[in-house]
Amino acid sequence: MKGIILHGGAGxxxxxxxxxxxxxxxxxxxKPISQYVLEDLRNIGIRDIAIVLxxxxxxxxxxxxxxxxxxxxxxxxxxxGKPLGIAHAVYLCKDFVQDDGFVVYxxxxxxxxxxxxxxxxFLANNYxxxxxxxEVDDPSRFGVAxxxxxxxxxxxxxxxxxxxxxxxxxGVYFFKPIVFDVIKDLKPSWRGELEITDAIQTMLxxxxxxxxxxxxxxxxxxxxxxxxxxxxxxxxxxxxVREIKGELVDSKAEGRVSVGEDSKxxxxxxxxxxxxxxxxIIQNSFIGxxxxxxxxxxxxNSSIEYSIVLEEACIEGVDRLEESLIGRNARLVKxxxxxxxxxxxxxxxxxxx
Numbered sequence: 080m081k082g083i084i085l086h087g088g089a090g091x092x093x094x095x096x097x098x099x100x101x102x103x104x105x106x107x108x109x110k111p112i113s114q115y116v117l118e119d120l121r122n123i124g125i126r127d128i129a130i131v132l133x134x135x136x137x138x139x140x141x142x143x144x145x146x147x148x149x150x151x152x153x154x155x156x157x158x159x160g161k162p163l164g165i166a167h168a169v170y171l172c173k174d175f176v177q178d179d180g181f182v183v184y185x186x187x188x189x190x191x192x193x194x195x196x197x198x199x200x201f202l203a204n205n206y207x208x209x210x211x212x213x214e215v216d217d218p219s220r221f222g223v224a225x226x227x228x229x230x231x232x233x234x235x236x237x238x239x240x241x242x243x244x245x246x247x248x249x250g251v252y253f254f255k256p257i258v259f260d261v262i263k264d265l266k267p268s269w270r271g272e273l274e275i276t277d278a279i280q281t282m283l284x285x286x287x288x289x290x291x292x293x294x295x296x297x298x299x300x301x302x303x304x305x306x307x308x309x310x311x312x313x314x315x316x317x318x319x320v321r322e323i324k325g326e327l328v329d330s331k332a333e334g335r336v337s338v339g340e341d342s343k344x345x346x347x348x349x350x351x352x353x354x355x356x357x358x359x360i361i362q363n364s365f366i367g368x369x370x371x372x373x374x375x376x377x378x379x380n381s382s383i384e385y386s387i388v389l390e391e392a393c394i395e396g397v398d399r400l401e402e403s404l405i406g407r408n409a410r411l412v413k414x415x416x417x418x419x420x421x422x423x424x425x426x427x428x429x430x431x432x
Contacts, residue, residue, distance in 0.1 A: 087133025103186035113186035164272030185250030191296030211249035221247035319352030
């Protein structure tokens with residue numbers, strides 16, 4: 080089996096952060112979202128992985144993952160460029176896949192329990208295709224499954240105005256290479272894209288063995304700021320550990336707090352679950368639960384909670400910062416106001432409060 084990670088998309092809902100980097104590299108608990116995807120594939124035994132690159136800063140993706148050796152995998156890169164649909168991206172990987180089965184995994188998706196059990200079901204049942212579904216509150220935002228009275232999958236509809244069920248397609252697909260024969264005959268949808276839902280629908284109509292599983296645990300499609308903050312809180316809650324590599328001076332680290340090497344915490348309180356990267360300075364400050372601080376960040380005379388602060392940022396004199404996503408090299412310096420603030424700040428921004 081091989082793996083394909085889709086790393087395209089413009090990330091318009093996460094601007095301005097995505098003006099300077101792909102959304103899949105935004106860190107959650109100080110790890111890029113797509114790295115969780117890669118590690119999930121690796122943990123089920125997949126070592127050959129293709130990353131499909133879009134138009135948004137492909138060089139940053141290649142810089143982070145390189146040849147994959149530091150993750151104990153082998154990475155190939157496939158350039159899609161313009162977003163012409165998931166099926167189009169999959170078809171570009173035909174030469175990479177060759178005669179092997181494969182998993183397609185959207186690089187901005189997070190699954191609480193990973194895909195191991197679904198991977199095993201796909202292999203055990205000898206499916207030509209298997210999809211993952213999750214019951215959601217607003218299925219009209221997704222591809223949606225329709226079932227017959229016996230519970231068999233009969234149809235898939237992309238972003239329907241009147242959804243036939245509440246079960247949305249999760250961004251993970253299992254295929255045998257027969258799917259390439261289907262994709263090559265697809266016509267673009269009204270969006271001008273080759274839709275993966277159309278490919279799977281064609282497989283259903285032609286009698287291929289198409290299975291499905293309902294995802295257990297949470298599934299997050301991290302397309303918006305609030306999604307990323309929520310993902311950060313969930314991962315810190317479930318996987319946060321206490322690990323103090325830096326220096327605490329007249330400070331408290333309460334609960335599951337991780338402080339990176341060469342970081343210094345002075346006259347401050349850090350209340351977990353929280354993670355502080357390397358070479359940070361936290362002084363006269365409070366870092367509250369569900370907060371991730373990247374490398375080389377300065378937090379001075381401030382209070383931060385339920386937030387993500389990316390590397391090289393500086394926050395000074397902010398009495399109460401909550402539910403915020405602060406970009407790389409951003410600088411927040413309080414001037415006069417003392418009210419709580421909520422911010423979504425892009426890379427290299429500078430704000431006085």
